[in-house]
Amino acid sequence: MDFEREVAKHKDxxxxxxxxxxxxxxxxxxxxxxxxxxxxxYSDQLKDSSSFRAWLASIGRRACYKMRQKxxxxxxxxxxxxxxxxxxxxxSGDLTADEEAEMQETHQCVLAAISTLPDTYKEVYVMRExxxxxxxxxxxxxxxxxxxVKSRLHRARxxxxxxxxNALCAP
Numbered sequence: 001m002d003f004e005r006e007v008a009k010h011k012d013x014x015x016x017x018x019x020x021x022x023x024x025x026x027x028x029x030x031x032x033x034x035x036x037x038x039x040x041x042y043s044d045q046l047k048d049s050s051s052f053r054a055w056l057a058s059i060g061r062r063a064c065y066k067m068r069q070k071x072x073x074x075x076x077x078x079x080x081x082x083x084x085x086x087x088x089x090x091x092s093g094d095l096t097a098d099e100e101a102e103m104q105e106t107h108q109c110v111l112a113a114i115s116t117l118p119d120t121y122k123e124v125y126v127m128r129e130x131x132x133x134x135x136x137x138x139x140x141x142x143x144x145x146x147x148x149v150k151s152r153l154h155r156a157r158x159x160x161x162x163x164x165x166n167a168l169c170a171p
Contacts, residue, residue: 001043001046001049001052003039003040003043006049006052007036007039007056009052009053010052010053010056011032011036011056013053014032014035014053014056014057014060015028015029015032017057017060017061018031018032018035018057018060018061018064021060021061021064021065022064022067022068023068023118023119023120024120024152026144026145026148026151026152027064027067027068027120028064030063030067030143030144031060031061031063031064031067032060034059034060034063035056035057035059035060035063036056038059038063039052039055039056039059067143068119068120109164110160110164112163113159113160113163113164114126114130114160116159116163117156117159117160118159120152121152121153121155121156121159122156123142124138124142124149124152124153124156125152125153125156125157125160127141127142128149128153129153129156129157135149135150135153
């Protein structure tokens with residue numbers, strides 16, 4: 001089997017599958033690279049080259065699931081701590097009871113908007129916006145590039161704004 005020829009022949013189709021499985025292009029690229037490295041490492045175990053595409057896709061799916069699980073474990077730990085401690089509300093001196101109630105309602109709306117984010121965006125949003133983790137540290141913890149973190153953060157912010165604009169918590 002000519003490994004390079006097989007990869008060149010099937011990588012685009014497998015990448016498209018990984019986008020669907022992983023949920024975004026950045027993770028799909030990472031999963032495809034990981035799958036190709038694993039496939040190369042264990043290429044002697046593949047008996048029939050006609051099943052190369054399915055084999056590579058299977059390895060890629062497992063890579064997506066591992067990335068998703070790793071990210072969710074870190075994100076849920078952070079979100080649980082956030083909810084247990086309560087996301088700190090800004091204080092602005094002497095507030096009237098109405099202002100305090102409005103601030104509390106806004107606070108709950110923001111938390112609800114964050115909870116609607118897809119997991120891939122939520123983990124980046126929580127780490128950057130709530131925990132204050134730097135882009136470099138977020139990228140390292142999630143196994144992403146810094147541009148991928150910035151892109152996901154931008155998309156997450158947009159989705160939070162849209163959720164709030166769409167009267168997520170409107171009476």
